[in-house]
Amino acid sequence: GEDVEQSLFLSVREGDSSVINCTYTDSSSTYLYWYKQEPGAGLQLLTYIFSNMDMKQDQRLTVLLNKKDKHLSLRIADTQTGDSAIYFCAETLGVTSGTYKYIFGTGTRLKVLA
Amino acid sequence: DVKVTQSSRYLVKRTGEKVFLECVQDMDHENMFWYRQDPGLGLRLIYFSYDVKMKEKGDIPEGYSVSREKKERFSLILESASTNQTSMYLCASSTKGGGPSYEQYFGPGTRLTVT
Numbered sequence: 001g002e003d004v005e006q007s008l009f010l011s012v013r014e015g016d017s018s019v020i021n022c023t024y025t026d027s028s029s030t031y032l033y034w035y036k037q038e039p040g041a042g043l044q045l046l047t048y049i050f051s052n053m054d055m056k057q058d059q060r061l062t063v064l065l066n067k068k069d070k071h072l073s074l075r076i077a078d079t080q081t082g083d084s085a086i087y088f089c090a091e092t093l094g095v096t097s098g099t100y101k102y103i104f105g106t107g108t109r110l111k112v113l114a
Numbered sequence: 115d116v117k118v119t120q121s122s123r124y125l126v127k128r129t130g131e132k133v134f135l136e137c138v139q140d141m142d143h144e145n146m147f148w149y150r151q152d153p154g155l156g157l158r159l160i161y162f163s164y165d166v167k168m169k170e171k172g173d174i175p176e177g178y179s180v181s182r183e184k185k186e187r188f189s190l191i192l193e194s195a196s197t198n199q200t201s202m203y204l205c206a207s208s209t210k211g212g213g214p215s216y217e218q219y220f221g222p223g224t225r226l227t228v229t
Contacts, residue, residue, distance in 0.1 A: 004156075006156075008154060031216070040222070040223075041220075041222055041223075042118070042204055042206070042220025042221050042222050042223055043157075043204070043206075043218070043220045044220070045217045045218070088156065088157065092216060095170065098164075098210075099144075099145055099162075099164045099210050100216060101147070101159060101162060101172070102147075102157075102159075102218060104149075104156050104157040105156055106154060106155060106156035107156045107157075
């Protein structure tokens with residue numbers, strides 16, 4: 001079945017690197033995504049990776065994809081207090097109407113300690 | 115600036131009441147979605163709509179219905195609210211199709227409490 005799993009909590013000190021991990025089930029996903037949810041807000045797209053890539057870097061963010069193990073990770077370098085949020089990984093699944101739905105993970109709450 | 119708005123940020127209703135949650139997007143998106151968010155369970159899809167008057171059940175449709183009479187508006191209806199429907203409800207919209215441009219835009223959420 002469709003399942004995207006993440007650990008629930010991560011706590012890091014300001015200035016350290018954070019690594020948020022995710023395992024997904026659908027090997028046919030063409031793109032995999034990371035969304036961020038700040039307190040009191042909806043989700044916002046942070047970054048995505050194409051499934052034929054192993055790594056993607058975007059400023060302080062590095063996404064690693066191990067397609068064989070269906071494992072996705074998000075590394076945040078030099079973590080700041082403003083990075084405190086819930087991070088969701090997600091994959092898309094085609095549905096019968098010809099559109100796509102997202103399967104979101106359980107979310108990892110990142111707490112950055114000053 | 116893209117915008118998805120939800121009619122209320124906080125709502126308190128009594129068990130058995132009929133509840134309407136409204137969502138409006140201004141991006142002319144074909145797709146609209148309703149999710150509920152619960153701690154430890156992430157986002158779970160309730161219903162989505164890929165066109166006006168078209169809808170599909172998501173993963174947890176029981177106890178909910180939806181209405182999409184206009185492209186920009188998608189309503190979630192709780193026919194008879196129950197305490198286990200206390201949750202954060204998030205609306206989202208997107209264009210059709212997959213790919214990196216397939217970003218979902220989210221509203222700020224409605225925190226519903228059923229007493």
